[in-house]
Amino acid sequence: MKPTKKSVSITLDWPVLEQIQILAEREDRSLSSYINLILKAHLADIARKEPQEE
Numbered sequence: 001m002k003p004t005k006k007s008v009s010i011t012l013d014w015p016v017l018e019q020i021q022i023l024a025e026r027e028d029r030s031l032s033s034y035i036n037l038i039l040k041a042h043l044a045d046i047a048r049k050e051p052q053e054e
Contacts, residue, residue: 024034
């Protein structure tokens with residue numbers, strides 16, 4: 001089963017948007033899909049860096 005998705009509206013700086021569009025096209029992904037991929041990777045990175053509770 002696919003995860004539930006929610007549509008949101010965001011504002012991006014123009015140079016950031018241009019770079020993300022180029023990278024998404026290189027991977028043959030939609031802009032939304034690529035942003036989601038980037039955010040998941042960032043959240044995983046944060047989780048790895050946080051101290052683990054014992």
